[in-house]
Amino acid sequence: MEKEINKEEEKDVNNLESNEQMEGPPEEEEQTQQEHKQQTIDEIEELKQKLQQKEAEAQEYLDIAQRLKAEFENYRKRIEKEKAEMIDYGQETVILELLTIMDNFERALASSGDYNSLKEGIELIYRQFKKILDKFGVKEIEAEGQIFDPYKHHAVMQEEVEGKQPNEIIEVFQKGYYLKDKVIRPSLVKVAK
Numbered sequence: 001m002e003k004e005i006n007k008e009e010e011k012d013v014n015n016l017e018s019n020e021q022m023e024g025p026p027e028e029e030e031q032t033q034q035e036h037k038q039q040t041i042d043e044i045e046e047l048k049q050k051l052q053q054k055e056a057e058a059q060e061y062l063d064i065a066q067r068l069k070a071e072f073e074n075y076r077k078r079i080e081k082e083k084a085e086m087i088d089y090g091q092e093t094v095i096l097e098l099l100t101i102m103d104n105f106e107r108a109l110a111s112s113g114d115y116n117s118l119k120e121g122i123e124l125i126y127r128q129f130k131k132i133l134d135k136f137g138v139k140e141i142e143a144e145g146q147i148f149d150p151y152k153h154h155a156v157m158q159e160e161v162e163g164k165q166p167n168e169i170i171e172v173f174q175k176g177y178y179l180k181d182k183v184i185r186p187s188l189v190k191v192a193k
Contacts, residue, residue, distance in 0.1 A: 141176035143187040164192035
């Protein structure tokens with residue numbers, strides 16, 4: 001029995017020696033673990049630095065975006081204000097032109113002349129008014145004798161008339177007008193069948 005115990009002890013010693021030879025001395029294993037820990041710590045520190053850099057970049061981009069948003073909002077408000085001022089200025093310009101016509105109407109009404117002089121005064125005012133409309137790009141739509149165009153004319157009546165083509169405008173009840181190239185009021189017309 002003593003021999004058996006010695007054999008087992010001998011086996012345990014041999015196993016321990018073979019393990020030490022395979023693993024190396026416990027000091028080398030501990031040193032490897034320490035190096036691995038240090039490497040991991042270094043990698044973590046490096047990742048922390050990169051994260052801080054990226055957070056700083058992200059904050060910088062956020063600041064830029066917020067400044068751009070504020071600048072755009074200021075630009076939009078300034079443009080709206082300028083547009084409103086331009087509309088007001090445009091109205092003022094038209095009104096000043098119309099006031100000269102109003103003055104001439106008042107002079108014509110205040111005059112104590114005969115019918116012909118009154119008619120001449122009104123014709124003069126009419127020409128002045130047309131000139132102002134021309135100045136602002138308002139032009140009359142040619143209608144009588146033209147072929148009906150639903151974009152420029154509004155037919156309120158139809159009538160059979162000899163010698164006229166179908167859809168030819170035979171009478172204008174109310175003149176239509178363009179403002180530059182846009183129809184602002186279509187002509188009210190009578191059309192041939």
